[in-house]
Amino acid sequence: MTLPADWITHLQKTPLPVRAEVHRxxxxxxxxxxxxxxxxxxxxxxxxxxxxxxxxxxxxxQRAKQRDAPHSLDHALSLLGDTWSRQQIPKLPILEETITDELQLAGYLVAVARSLHAARHAESWLVELRDTSYEIVVVATLLHNFVELALWRDAPDIMRSALIQVREHQTDTLGHAVGNAY
Incomplete structure (x- = not known):
């Protein structure tokens, strides 16, 4: 599957699916x-x-108001307000209803697990350092795999091809493999 020329716009307008339990x-x-x-x-x-x-x-x-982006989820929610949260968050697509292909779903879930694992390690490391601004790093870590998740949703063939390249040692990183496949 090829990605549309306006994929970045598509990503901004089409939220990634959320696991059913988290959505509930x-x-x-x-x-x-x-x-x-x-x-x-x-x-x-x-x-x-x-x-x-x-x-x-x-x-x-914030960008529309020419202000800095939020630095944490708590800050983001306070900027958006309770009414926005009550109206918009329940509308998020549910992963298990959105991605039904087993291989595509498995790849997506692995990317989610990797992101969550990295976020837990980042949080533990920063707490150990007594760094009270750990939230921004945890959020950044969660978002690190955002493009990979979007590719699993929008172009699973590219992701499968990239994984094969990495497994067969044709390239060192998944990022390079995606670039080669795309």
């Missing part, structure tokens, strides 16, 4: 009379697609 928990938190911001942030941090959606939405709002 986010929706439950948002249906309460009072939103527990800490719990909401905790569930958003469990899915790179959900995290990317909130951070990207807040960044676009």
């Amino acid at each position: 928990r986010l929706t439950a938190v948002l249906q309460r009379d009072e939103i527990d911001q800490g719990e909401l942030v905790g569930w958003l941090r469990r899915d790179p697609g959900a995290c990317g959606f909130v951070m990207g939405s807040a960044a676009r709002v």
Whole structure:
């Protein structure tokens, strides 16, 4: 599958799917009379697609106002407001309903797991250093695999080809392999 020429615009307009369990928990938190911001942030941090959606939405709002992008999920949510969260987050597509091909879904889930694993390590490392600004690094780590996730969603053939190149030692990194396949 080839990517459309306007793929970046497509990525901005089409949120990545969120795992069903995370989607269910986010929706439950948002249906309460009072939103527990800490719990909401905790569930958003469990899915790179959900995290990317909130951070990207807040960044676009800030860019339109010629302001700096949000530095954390909590900051992004406060910029967007409870009404936005209640209306927009439940509309996120659910992974298990969006990607039904088993190989494509498996690749997507591996990329999600890698992102979450890296975020946990980054958080542990920064907490150990007593760095109180760890949230920005954790969010950046979650978003690190955003393009890989988007490729698994939009161009799984490119990702499969790239994985084959890496496994057969034709290239050293997945990024180079994607570039070769694309």
